[in-house]
Amino acid sequence: MRLSRVSSPLLALALLVPAGCDSPNTEDTGVTPDTGVPTDTGDLDSGSEVTDTGGGTDTPSVATCGTAQPDVSGIRGTEGLIIGRDGTIYYSQSGGVGRMTPDGTQEDDWVSLSGARTVWGLALDAANETLYVGSPSAGSVFAVTVATGAVATFVASAGEPNGLTVGPDGALYFSDFGGGAVRRATSSGMTTVTTSSIPQANGVAFDAEGRLIVLSYGSGRLLRLTLVDGVESSREAMLASGLGNPDGVALDANGDFWVTDYSGSLRHVIAATGANTNQLGSISAAASVDFGAGPLDCNDIYIASSGAVRRFSTGLEGANVLWH
Helix, strand or coil: CCCCCCCCCCCCCEECCCCCCCCCEEECCEEECCCCCCCCCCCCCCCCCCCCCCCCCCCCCCCCEEEECCCCCCCCCECCEEECCCCCEEEEECCEEEEECCCCCEEEEEEECCCCCCCCCEEECCCCCEEEEEECCCCEEEEEECCCCCEEEEECCCCCEEEEEECCCCCEEEEECCCCEEEEEECCEEEECCCCCCCCEEEEEECCCCCEEEEECCCCEEEEEEEECCEEEEEEEEECCCCCCEEEEEEECCCCEEEEECCCEEEEEECCCCEEEEEEEECCCEEEEEECCEEECCCEEEEEECEEEEEEECCCCECCCCCC
16 A cells, blocks of 8 residues: 555645636635536436456556646536546546546547446446446446447446445445445346445445445445455444435545545545544535546545536545555
């Protein structure tokens, strides 16, 4: 894991202004970024079948930390994002996925997904060979081969796939928003991870100890699940309230959580105690979140917000997660 450049998280964020953008309003809470295009909620389906397309589980190389800060102000209509080891920013769009390279080259509609009018969460495998894409309108999780852009159906009937991540076992874990559950999928099939309902399960991530972090959008809770063979064996409510409508989650190098609240903020949660440091900034419709990697400055955090993408400095490096 990369070492933090500072000893503790900042309690306020500084907006990094892309070239050509107006300066933001700053207050003692942090930042007030501008708004973008509202996201499309779409139609929602459900189901449970899996189609085999494989997926990489190679051990990633140690991530570097660059200085690039591309102008992300042109990205619109997004709900989900994920950043690869080479600094490529992948972002969801209606009907597909776009991408931006660290030099700011933007490619909207990089891939199209059949039946996926609404696209939510994204995840990369450890080898950065496969991009997983959740679509509630299609009721499916798609697998995109990064090198070619080829698309296959990975989970044919996934309910309402929302937050996605790849676990230390190489399997794909995703929240079923409408089903109130977390699922695990491999080329062999899909199973249910959770043993009881999580109201509107949303963002998911693994901590350094291999425990699964799950956000409950419906109850405002942050849950930490211990898994045995991919199934929940115990559950802890790190924060039982106070997060509004938690949507996305990312970890920093100290193992703490940065949680987006769709009702309007970014919050820092101290993993050791579950303490919530309160709202760090006013961020409209904050959704998916990831730290910079590779050529990007890894002290920067990227947030899908009101259909746009915002970039902020946290003063901390992101955790050395599998896909970085």
